[in-house]
Amino acid sequence: MKRGIRPDDLFRIAMIGDVAISPDGGTICFVRTTMDREENAYRSDLWVVPSAGMAGEATQFTHGPRTVAQPRWSPNGRWLAFLADREQGGRRQLWIIPTVGAGGEARALTSGDDGISDFAWSLDSTRLAFVRGEKFEAGNAGTLAEGDTAGDEGRVTDDVVTVTRIRYKGDGAGFTNARRTHLWTVDLEGQEVRLTEGDHSNTAPGWSPDCRSIVFVSKRGPADEADHTDGTDLWIIASDGSTGEPRKLPTGDGPADAPAWSPDGRLIAFVGDTRANTAGGNDSLWVVAADGSGAPRNLTAALDLSMGLGVGADVRAGLSATRPIWSPDGDALYTLASTRGDTPLWRVPLDGEPTRVVEARGQQVQSFAFCAAGTTLAVNLGDNLNPGDVYCANPRDSRGTPRRLTAVNDAFFAEITLAEPEAFEYAGAEGWPIEGWLIKPIGHQEGERYPLILAIHGGPHAAYGNLFLFDFQLLAARGWGVLFTNPRGSTNYGEKFTLASNDDWGGGDYHDLILGVDAAIARAPWIDPARLGVTGGSYGGYMVNWIVTQTDRFGAAVTERSICNMVSKWGTSDIGYIGNDLQWGGPPWERMEFYLDRSPLTHVKNVRTPLLIIHSERDFRCLVEQGEQFYAALKYLRRTAEFVRFPDEGHELSRSGQPLHRLERLRRIVGWFEKYL
Numbered sequence: 001m002k003r004g005i006r007p008d009d010l011f012r013i014a015m016i017g018d019v020a021i022s023p024d025g026g027t028i029c030f031v032r033t034t035m036d037r038e039e040n041a042y043r044s045d046l047w048v049v050p051s052a053g054m055a056g057e058a059t060q061f062t063h064g065p066r067t068v069a070q071p072r073w074s075p076n077g078r079w080l081a082f083l084a085d086r087e088q089g090g091r092r093q094l095w096i097i098p099t100v101g102a103g104g105e106a107r108a109l110t111s112g113d114d115g116i117s118d119f120a121w122s123l124d125s126t127r128l129a130f131v132r133g134e135k136f137e138a139g140n141a142g143t144l145a146e147g148d149t150a151g152d153e154g155r156v157t158d159d160v161v162t163v164t165r166i167r168y169k170g171d172g173a174g175f176t177n178a179r180r181t182h183l184w185t186v187d188l189e190g191q192e193v194r195l196t197e198g199d200h201s202n203t204a205p206g207w208s209p210d211c212r213s214i215v216f217v218s219k220r221g222p223a224d225e226a227d228h229t230d231g232t233d234l235w236i237i238a239s240d241g242s243t244g245e246p247r248k249l250p251t252g253d254g255p256a257d258a259p260a261w262s263p264d265g266r267l268i269a270f271v272g273d274t275r276a277n278t279a280g281g282n283d284s285l286w287v288v289a290a291d292g293s294g295a296p297r298n299l300t301a302a303l304d305l306s307m308g309l310g311v312g313a314d315v316r317a318g319l320s321a322t323r324p325i326w327s328p329d330g331d332a333l334y335t336l337a338s339t340r341g342d343t344p345l346w347r348v349p350l351d352g353e354p355t356r357v358v359e360a361r362g363q364q365v366q367s368f369a370f371c372a373a374g375t376t377l378a379v380n381l382g383d384n385l386n387p388g389d390v391y392c393a394n395p396r397d398s399r400g401t402p403r404r405l406t407a408v409n410d411a412f413f414a415e416i417t418l419a420e421p422e423a424f425e426y427a428g429a430e431g432w433p434i435e436g437w438l439i440k441p442i443g444h445q446e447g448e449r450y451p452l453i454l455a456i457h458g459g460p461h462a463a464y465g466n467l468f469l470f471d472f473q474l475l476a477a478r479g480w481g482v483l484f485t486n487p488r489g490s491t492n493y494g495e496k497f498t499l500a501s502n503d504d505w506g507g508g509d510y511h512d513l514i515l516g517v518d519a520a521i522a523r524a525p526w527i528d529p530a531r532l533g534v535t536g537g538s539y540g541g542y543m544v545n546w547i548v549t550q551t552d553r554f555g556a557a558v559t560e561r562s563i564c565n566m567v568s569k570w571g572t573s574d575i576g577y578i579g580n581d582l583q584w585g586g587p588p589w590e591r592m593e594f595y596l597d598r599s600p601l602t603h604v605k606n607v608r609t610p611l612l613i614i615h616s617e618r619d620f621r622c623l624v625e626q627g628e629q630f631y632a633a634l635k636y637l638r639r640t641a642e643f644v645r646f647p648d649e650g651h652e653l654s655r656s657g658q659p660l661h662r663l664e665r666l667r668r669i670v671g672w673f674e675k676y677l
Contacts (some may be wrong), residue, residue, distance in 0.1 A: 001314070002415060002416055003415070003416055003417065004416060004417055004442045004443075004475050004476065004477020004478070005416055005477045006474070006477070007437040007474060007589075007666035007670065008037075009035045009412075009470075009472065010659065010662060011035050011036075011628075011659065011663075012536070013034070013315055013387060013470070014033070014409055014533050015032070015033045015034070015318060015387055015388065016031070016032060016035050016367075016380050016388040016390060016406065016408060017031030017033060017044070017069070017244050017316075017317055017320075018031050018318055018319060018320055018367045018391060019051050019368065020032065020071040020072055020369050021082070021334060021370065021378040022077050022373035023073060023371060024077060024372070024374035025372075025373065025535040026050060027048050027049070027050055027441070028049050028050075028286065028369075028378040028390055028405065029046055029073070029082065030046070030048075030058075030261075030378075030406075031044055031046060031068060031317075032045060032047050032318070032408060033058075033067070033317035033318045033319035035535065037660070039661050040658055040660045041480030041659065042066075042067055042317065043062060043066065043070055044062040044069070044317065045069055045316055046060075046062040046067050046080070046630065047059065047534065048061045048405075049406060050391045050405075051271045051378065051405070053172050053405055055389075055404050055405060055407045056407060056490075058341055058390070058406050058408075060667070061097075062082075064106075065401050066084070066085045066086060066586065067085055067539050068082050068090075068318075069084070069092065070082055070083050070118070070119070070316060071321065072121060073099070074121050075124070075125050076125040076630070077099065077100065078094070078098065078100050078125065079098060079447055080096065080097050080099050081095065081119065081121065082094075082095055083117075083119070085115075090113075090114055091113065091114065092115045092117070093108050093109075093110045093111055093115070093116055094107065094108065094109045094110045094116050094128065094186065095107065095108050095154065096109060098199060102192075108190075109128070109190050110130065110132070110186060110192070114133050115133060117133065117181065118130065118203060118205070118320075119205070120206055122211045123184075123211055123346050124211050126187060126188065126211075126277030127185045127186065127187050127188075127263070128185065128186055129183060129184070129185070129214050129415075130184055130186065130194070130534045131181050131183060131202070131204075131206035131209065132182060132184060132250070133179055133180070134177060134179070136155060136178055136180045136199055137343040137568070141511075141656075153592070155644070159224045161177070161291060163175075163177055164223075166225055166228070167177065167178055167226075167574075169618040169620050170574050171373075171574050171650050172589045172620075172651070173648070174618075180198075180199065180201045181201040181202060181203055182194070182195070182196045182201075183195040183216055185214075185239060185241070187250040189420070189542060189660050192442075193240065194241060195241055200218055200221075200222070200226070201219065202216050203218070204323075205217055205360055206259045206260055206261055206323075206662065207239070208239075208265055208290070208429060209237075209261060209262075209264070209265045210241055210265065211239060212238065212240075213238060213239055214236070214238075215234055215249075216234070216235055216236075216237065216238045216246075216254060217232050217233070217234060217235075217257055217258075217259065218232065218233060218235050219231065219232045219233065224469055226474070228578065229578075229673070230254070230255050230276060230277055230578065231277075233238060233248055233249065234248070234288070235248055235249070236249065236290070240529075241523070243274045249288055249290075250270075250274075250288065250292060251270065251288055251292075251296050251297065252275070252547050253274065253275065253277075254273035254274050254275045254277075254278065255273055255283070256286075257269075257271050257321075257325040258270055258271040258321065258322075258324060258374055260326060260333070261326075261329055262287075262330045263326055263328060263330040264289075264330050265290060265461060265553070267287045267288065268289075269285065269287050269333050270285075270324075270518050270564050271284070271307045271324065271335070272286065274296060274298075275594060276382070276524075277582055278462065278582075279461070279499075279502055279583045280312075280461045280499045280501075281490070281498075281499070282300075282304065282305065282306045282307075283306045283575050283587050284300045284301060284303075284306075284307065284309065284326055285299045285300045285307050285335050285348055287350065299333070299348050299354075300301050300335075301532050302353060302354070303339075303354055304494040304495070305371055305492065306338075306491055307324075307335050307337050308321070308322060308335075308338070309322065309338060309343050309364065309365075309366055310337075310343065310463055310465075310492050311343055311463055311464065311465030311466070311467055311492070312344075312457060312458075312465075312467075312657050313468065313469065313553055313578055314470050314471055314654055315468065315470045316366070316387065316655065317656070319380075322336050322367065323434040323477070324348075325369075327347075328372070328373060328670060331349060331350060332347050332348060332350065333347075334347045334348070334368070334370070334395075334396070335348060336368070338463065340435055341423065341435060341465035341466045341486075341487075342360045342361060342362065342366040342465060342549070343465070344356040344357070344360040344365060345365045345377075346381065351443075357393075358379060359375070361382055363382065363383045363405045364382045364383070364388075364465065365380070366380040366381070366382055366388055367379065367380040370395070372528065375395070375396065376394070377402075378390065378391070378392055379391050381480055382467050382468060382654070383466055383467065383468070384420055384421050384468060385413075385418050385420060385468060386468050387467075387468045387578055388468075389404055389406045389407060389408060389409075390404075390405045390406040391403060391405060391412060392405055397634060399557050406652055417443075418473055419439045419440060419441070419442050419472075419473060419482075421437035421472075421482075423437050423466070424519070426515065426516060428486075428508070428512035429487065429508045429512055431569060432457045432488060432500075432508075432512070433486060434488075435493075435603070436483060436484065436485035436486070436519070436520070437464065437483070437485070438478050438481065438482070438520050438524060439475075439481060439483075440476070440481055440602050441474055441478075441481050441642075442476050442477050443479070444481075444639055446526075448526065449525075449528035449531075449568045450526055450528060450531075451479075451481065451484050451528055451531035451532065451533060451555075451673075452479045452480065452481040452482070452483055452515070452520065452521075452528070452531070452533070453475055453480050453483070453532075453677075454483050454533070454535070455482055455484040455535045455536060455657075456482055456484075456513060456534070456535070456539075456543045457486070457490070457539070457563050458536070458538030458539045458541075458561075459489065459490070459500055459538070459539045460489030460490065460492070460539045461491050462491060462493045462539075462584075463482045463486050463491045464485070464490075465492070467598070468485075471666070472484065472667075474666060474670065477665055478670055478674070480533070480677065483515065485512070485516040485631075487501075487512030487516070488512055489501025489502075491510050493494075500504050500585065501583070501592075502584075503583070503584065504584040504600050505539075505542065505546075505566075505583070506543075506550075506594060506598045507598075508543075510543065513543065514547075514551070517532065520614070520664050521621045529553075532553055532555060532556070533555075533556045533557065533673050533676075534547055534548070535557065535558040535559070535560070536552045536560070536562075537559075537561050537654060538558065538563075538622060539564065541560050542563040542564075544611075545562050545564050545600035547599050548597075548600075548606075548607050548609040549600050549603035549604060550606070552608045555593075555609065555610075555677055556609065556612075556614045556672060556677050557609045557610070557672050558611075558669050558672055559611060559627075560615070560653075560654065561614070561622045561651050562613070562622060562626055562627060562630070563625075563626050563629035564600045564626050564633075565598060565601045565626060566584060566588070566595045566596075566598060567581070567592075567595050567599065568624065568626070568629070569623075570584070572625060573620065573621055574620045575620060599631065601629055601630060602639065604630065604633040604634065607634060607637070607639055608639070610675075611630075611640070611641045611642075612638075612642050612668065613641060613643045613644065614665060614669075615627035615645055616645075616648065616650055616651065616657070617648070617649065618647075618648060618649055618650045618652045619649070620646050621650075621654075622651065624645065626647075627643060631643040642672070644665075646664075
């Protein structure tokens with residue numbers, strides 16, 4: 001007899017991450033991650049599979065004690081480089097392992113207390129450029145104001161943090177006011193050359209075809225200016241570390257990221273927006289002349305989509321940010337861009353309309369890589385019933401279907417019953433078309449009625465889609481239906497739709513969600529309207545808090561990493577002063593009436609729904625004080641509420657938190673709905 005998913009099945013699921021393919025196209029390498037319950041840790045290694053093979057032929061390639069990331073083949077095919085934290089308590093370093101000859105052990109090219117976050121091979125396979133974080137030493141680690149005499153020599157303790165910049169912390173990174181990231185190169189013998197230094201960070205290196213220059217991303221200039229914009233620039237620097245300032249490229253005022261040099265060296269592609277501070281604006285694919293002449297050109301304006309993997313998941317690991325990849329002839333680029341609930345792989349020509357290379361109808365391309373000739377494509381492909389597997393495809397066959405090479409979860413999934421979401425469309429506020437998905441309870445019987453739980457994604461500039469979601473499968477296995485939708489503010493439906501939630505949290509988006517519940521009840525007679533639940537995290541947690549202050553129709557609610565007070569959120573969040581400022585029409589002293597009116601705390605006296613509040617104590621995005629305020633108010637009013645606090649966790653508890661904390665979170669959610677639904 002098959003069964004539904006249980007909370008502890010988290011430890012049975014394998015997650016496929018980045019894929020890399022050998023230059024000759026014969027072998028695909030990928031990251032495979034699992035959660036270790038005994039050690040309360042994540043474990044990952046590199047695996048390889050022949051591109052001409054069949055499902056089940058993958059073999060483990062590395063056997064490290066902890067985790068690996070970002071496998072990347074050298075252009076000559078002789079080495080595979082990757083990041084690994086093989087030292088106990090250590091940070092990730094850059095390692096290489098031979099892939100030809102008699103083989104051999106992996107060896108580290110870098111060492112030290114500072115970790116490596118990204119790297120890129122030179123095209124001659126002799127060097128790697130990499131990104132390393134470090135403490136910024138000038139001016140007492142950049143924490144004391146200019147002219148302050150209380151330097152290190154005057155300190156009596158090292159645990160006091162002095163802050164002089166508004167951008168001084170980041171969720172998952174902690175206090176960053178004294179940390180910067182810089183660029184180095186390293187050869188195959190481990191000899192390093194430093195390329196950048198100073199009071200700014202540098203990321204995303206990319207080599208020129210002649211290996212003499214490196215393009216990278218940086219935000220430079222006075223701190224007071226840099227901290228108040230999301231704009232970043234592309235810069236070019238000599239790869240040999242010779243003196244001379246980097247050269248800035250004309251990419252506009254907005255964020256520029258993920259640079260990639262064309263094969264002939266004339267152009268540099270990048271992902272971003274030439275407009276600064278446009279919350280929810282499309283990140284398009286652009287090209288700019290490498291010599292700095294002329295303005296950048298948008299290649300994907302006609303798509304009206306944001307580049308990248310825009311569909312969220314809760315069992316995903318080992319994925320790094322994707323960069324556009326040039327075709328060998330330099331006539332086109334390949335990139336991901338989610339549309340509605342899918343994420344295809346697109347071919348974007350320099351002149352012409354973008355086309356789908358991997359259709360991905362009902363699927364997500366989560367990572368991709370090409371062989372040197374561009375004739376063999378490796379992809380990590382997932383869908384509603386599979387978190388992801390490795391596939392191989394011929395990118396020149398427009399009608400070809402990717403061929404599956406791994407089946408990492410098939411044995412486990414053979415033991416359980418999964419519920420397949422049903423996609424549908426309904427009319428939201430003002431008649432806007434809204435996409436949603438409805439999951440029936442596992443084991444439902446005709447004529448019986450079951451509870452329905454509305455799930456709300458974060459962001460709001462994020463999206464649900466056609467991808468396996470552990471939380472929803474768990475709820476369905478407990479006998480509850482699940483409704484998840486992409487209300488206005490979600491990505492993947494065009495920029496106008498995404499921007500529509502700005503300055504209107506709790507307005508049209510709220511009505512889109514409630515109308516989705518009405519539409520689900522109208523189309524599914526198995527739903528019991530008297531037993532409705534609601535759950536969500538981050539912006540979704542805000543919407544849960546807002547919903548229970550606006551209506552009593554939900555019998556139980558779970559709010560995670562939520563917002564209840566938009567005024568205090570503005571000043572405590574790592575992004576509040578800029579990200580939320582842009583979405584809420586300015587700072588609170590300029591829009592205090594709006595901030596207060598749209599804060600759930602203002603309307604807390606209306607709450608009658610039993611509410612479980614889950615929050616992480618090291619959440620720098622939505623600080624734990626948000627959960628504290630709402631809980632205190634509810635208990636003051638003697639309402640039914642429970643507050644669950646997770647120590648040593650940040651905003652990403654549900655997706656990358658400590659495995660045992662993730663398990664405990666699931667048990668608490670299930671227990672709450674069982675008690676009140």
